[in-house]
Amino acid sequence: MPANVKYERVNELKEMLDKSEAVFVAEYRGLTVAKITELRAKVRQAGGEMKVAKNTLFKIALQEKDMPVPEDIMAGPNVYTVVYDDPVAVAKVFAEFSRDKSNKAFVMKGGIMGTSILDAxxxxxLADLPSREVLIAQVVSTIAAPLSGLVTVLSGSIRGLATCLSQIKEKKEQAA
Structure with a gap:
């Protein structure tokens, strides 16, 4: 009977990994229930989900999904954060949470992003990167810069022609 529960838990973890962009591993030993609940809410708002799971079951789920297994960080009581949307946003939540001196018990160990294993x-x-929206705005402005320069150069020629014609018109009016 307990084996069935473990199979169900592995299947649940595999379903979570199917939808994931990244997985972060952290140690939470020493955090109060209130602090971990606060962190879970912030992670959920950022597009992730925190799960406490047995390391062996999570390892099996990772192996069955052909994802890399970070053996060195999968020891001790871990909380696994599966990121569904933007890994940078969730990493920022962890960095902000860790800055608070009362949360020193929370230790980021590393994670998995794509086929790469990340250390702490x-x-x-990742937390130091700008958000996805800022990065997109930077790319768009980089692409738009040459176009706006081209528009400036082309309008400069037309503006020069208009100024020249205006001056000719003024000279002819003065001569008449």
């Missing part, structure tokens, strides 16, 4: 420093680097 790389997850921190």
């Amino acid at each position: 420093a790389q997850v921190g680097a």
Whole structure:
């Protein structure tokens, strides 16, 4: 009977991994229930879901989904955060939560993004990135810069011609 429960749990984890963009692993030992509940709410708002699962069951789910298994960070009591939307947003939530001195018990261990295993420093680097919307705005402005320069150059020629014709008109009016 307990084996069936474990199979169901692995299947539940696999379903979560199907929809995931990234998975972050952290140690939460020493956090109060209120703090972990607060963190779960913030992660949910950022597009992720935190689950406490047995390391062996999560490892089986990762292997069955052909995802890399970060053996070195999957020891001890871990909370697994499956990110459904923007990994940067969830990493920012973790970084912000860790900055508070009362949350020093929360330790980011690393994660998985695509086929890459991330260490804690790389997850921190993700948190330092601008949000997806800011990155898109930067790309659009980079693409638009040459176009606006072209418009300026082309309008400059027309503006120069208009100024020249205006001056000729003024000279002819003065001569008449």
